[in-house]
Amino acid sequence: MAPQPELVESGVRAARKGEPRSDVDHAVFAAKRDLAFLFKLALACNNLWFERERAVTLGYVLVVEKLSRLLEWEPRIAKVRKGPDWEKYLRLAAAFVDHAGRFHGEVLVVDAAIRAVSVRYFGGAAVRWPETAAAIARLLKDYALVGEFYNDQVAEAPPLRKRPQYRAATAEALYAGSAEAVATMTAYLVDRARAETLRLVGEDNPAADLMAKYL
Numbered sequence: 560m561a562p563q564p565e566l567v568e569s570g571v572r573a574a575r576k577g578e579p580r581s582d583v584d585h586a587v588f589a590a591k592r593d594l595a596f597l598f599k600l601a602l603a604c605n606n607l608w609f610e611r612e613r614a615v616t617l618g619y620v621l622v623v624e625k626l627s628r629l630l631e632w633e634p635r636i637a638k639v640r641k642g643p644d645w646e647k648y649l650r651l652a653a654a655f656v657d658h659a660g661r662f663h664g665e666v667l668v669v670d671a672a673i674r675a676v677s678v679r680y681f682g683g684a685a686v687r688w689p690e691t692a693a694a695i696a697r698l699l700k701d702y703a704l705v706g707e708f709y710n711d712q713v714a715e716a717p718p719l720r721k722r723p724q725y726r727a728a729t730a731e732a733l734y735a736g737s738a739e740a741v742a743t744m745t746a747y748l749v750d751r752a753r754a755e756t757l758r759l760v761g762e763d764n765p766a767a768d769l770m771a772k773y774l
C-alpha cells in the first residue's frame with residue numbers, strides 16, 4: 560500500500576466540481592489526511608510486529624529450553640512425589656506453562672489486533688507485508704506445536720496427569736481470554752496512526768496528548 564495523494568486530490572476535485580473553492584480545498588485536505596492515516600495505520604501494524612518479533616522469538620527459544628529440561632528430569636521423578644527434586648520439577652513445569660502462555664498469547668494478541676484493523680479500516684484487505692504474515696504464522700504454529708508436545712509428553716504423564724494447573728493453554732483458550740488485550744492493542748495501533756498523521760499536518764501537541772496515555 561502506497562499513498563497516492565495526487566490521485567485522491569484529482570478525484571475529489573472532479574467529484575466536487577462547481578462547489579466553492581474553499582469547500583473543495585477543505586475536502587481535498589480531509590481526503591489526503593484520511594489517506595495518510597490509512598497509510599500510517601498499515602505501517603503501524605507492520606512496525607508493531609517488528610518491534611515485538613525479537614522478544615517473542617527469544618521467548619520461544621526459552622520455552623523450548625524449559626521443555627528440554629523437563630524431559631531430562633522425567634526419569635529422575637518417575638516414582639517420586641515429594642522432596643527437593645519433585646518440588647524443582649513442579650517449578651519447572653509451572654515456569655513452562657507461564658512462559659508458553661505469556662509469549663504465545665502475545666503473538667496471538669498482535670495477530671488478532673492486526674486482523675481487527677484490517678477488517679475495520681481496510682474492508683478485510685491484507686495490511687501485513689508478506690514477511691510479517693509469514694513470521695507471525697510460523698511462530699503461532701511453533702508455539703502451538705510445542706504446547707501440544709508438552710501436554711502430551713509431560714502434562715499427561717503420570718506425575719502431572721491429575722494436576723490440571725500444569726497443562727499448557729491451547730491457542731483457542733488463550734485467544735478466548737484475550738479480548739480485552741486485543742481491544743487495547745487495536746486502540747493503540749489506531750491512536751499511533753492518528754498521532755503520526757497529526758504530526759504530518761503540524762499538530763504536534765494534539766499528537767503528543769493522544770499518545771500520552773501509552774507512556
